[in-house]
Amino acid sequence: MATVLIVDDEFGIAELLDAVLSDDGHKVVTAANGRQGLARVAASRPDLIFLDFMMPVMDGPAMLAALVADPETCGIPVVLMSSMPEETVRERASGHAAFLRKPFRLKQVRDLVEGLLAGRGGDN
Template identity: 45%
Template structure:
């Protein structure tokens, strides 16, 4: 099954989402900020990325911009999970394939993950 990279500085969010995705059969790796997420990209080779917007070191916008610039990962579907900053992600369809609100609806996330993975293959 596919590997999903979750990039979020809120450990409880990343853990909760990670457990739910693992229950659906996905492999999950997590990073606490965008810079760490970039480090994990080549090693873990995820099929999809879920990122927060507001994070220390490198925010979700900087992270997604960096991912899109990589020949090895620029094609990956990226879901932005955000509260107040969701409107920024919605205006950047060049960076984010989907924008979902926090607090999150786990069923909606799983449906979106499956849809994007299907479209990518």
């Protein structure tokens, strides 16, 4: 069982991801913005992070930059999520393992989780 952190200010998306990943056997932790997300990372040491691009308080690019700059967290794979095209997102954010365009299909989420956790030991 892996621990997955979902950082998104859209409660419907966070709840959907929580339900799907919990049903798949993962422990899910949620946060509504990047500042809360960083606190959850410190407390839960997630194996994978789903991170929304646009949020209040601290947005996805700022949280991602903090994760990448910290030797303790730079190895955690991050799935950056946005309704904007990936090319637009890449202009402001780097260091993520994958990009998930909203709206997404649940199969995309499950495939990303499976692929990113393979070899990390988080899915046992």
